[in-house]
Amino acid sequence: MVRFNDRKEAGQLLSLELARYKDGRDVLVLALPRGGVPVAHEIASVLHCPLDVLVVRKLGVPGHEEMAMGAIATGGIRLINPDIVSALGISPEAVEDVERKEEAELFRRERSYRGNRGPLDTRNKTIILVDDGIATGATMQAAIASLRQRRVRKIIVASPVAPRSVVLSLRRVADDVVTMLNPEDFGGVGRWYKDFSQTSDEDVQQLLEAEHEYPLSTRHL
Numbered sequence: 001m002v003r004f005n006d007r008k009e010a011g012q013l014l015s016l017e018l019a020r021y022k023d024g025r026d027v028l029v030l031a032l033p034r035g036g037v038p039v040a041h042e043i044a045s046v047l048h049c050p051l052d053v054l055v056v057r058k059l060g061v062p063g064h065e066e067m068a069m070g071a072i073a074t075g076g077i078r079l080i081n082p083d084i085v086s087a088l089g090i091s092p093e094a095v096e097d098v099e100r101k102e103e104a105e106l107f108r109r110e111r112s113y114r115g116n117r118g119p120l121d122t123r124n125k126t127i128i129l130v131d132d133g134i135a136t137g138a139t140m141q142a143a144i145a146s147l148r149q150r151r152v153r154k155i156i157v158a159s160p161v162a163p164r165s166v167v168l169s170l171r172r173v174a175d176d177v178v179t180m181l182n183p184e185d186f187g188g189v190g191r192w193y194k195d196f197s198q199t200s201d202e203d204v205q206q207l208l209e210a211e212h213e214y215p216l217s218t219r220h221l
Helices: 007-017 036-047 082-087 092-114 138-148 164-170 201-213
Strands: 027-031 051-053 056-061 064-073 077-080 126-130 154-161 176-181
Touching (some): 007 154, 007 176, 027 036, 036 051, 036 154, 056 092, 064 082, 064 092, 064 138, 077 138, 092 201, 138 164, 164 176
Parallel strands (some): 027 051, 027 126, 126 154
Antiparallel strands (some): 064 077
């Protein structure tokens, strides 16, 4: 079974698939924290593009939090999968409880990762939207919806691994989807990495602070 050594290697390999965007003056790399940030950092470095984050939170099924029943994203985006909610008999009150908790975490991460810095301007930009893997597509769908509100020019979803069925679904809402592994027997993102150790808030902060202090888009000039 083909697996990536770690997120850094996955980002380096994925950047080769995105070479046509290198040195693009209107290209911005946005990572879905936390795991997407190390992958996106490598892509931004190779492509010589600015790096930022787009915070999205999965709404997990109560008692089975790894299963997504929806997602929320910066900008008031809220996506719910009615089929899952109905099939599992999840009450509106339970959905609202999960949403309130995840919304608080979303705001905490926004403050933690950026401090006093505002997000980079995405208007009229080509956005490369990066995660370390896509399982159901719920969080990526929310991220795309958030970006569509910001009048971006183009959205390119980039991920080292995603099931083929999810890729086909994302192609309906993104301008392009770039992946390397498309297993239908998915079994979770971590299955496709030899080292899938957790990315911490501190890791994210360090990568973003390095980008802010020494912008990747100017390091190779």
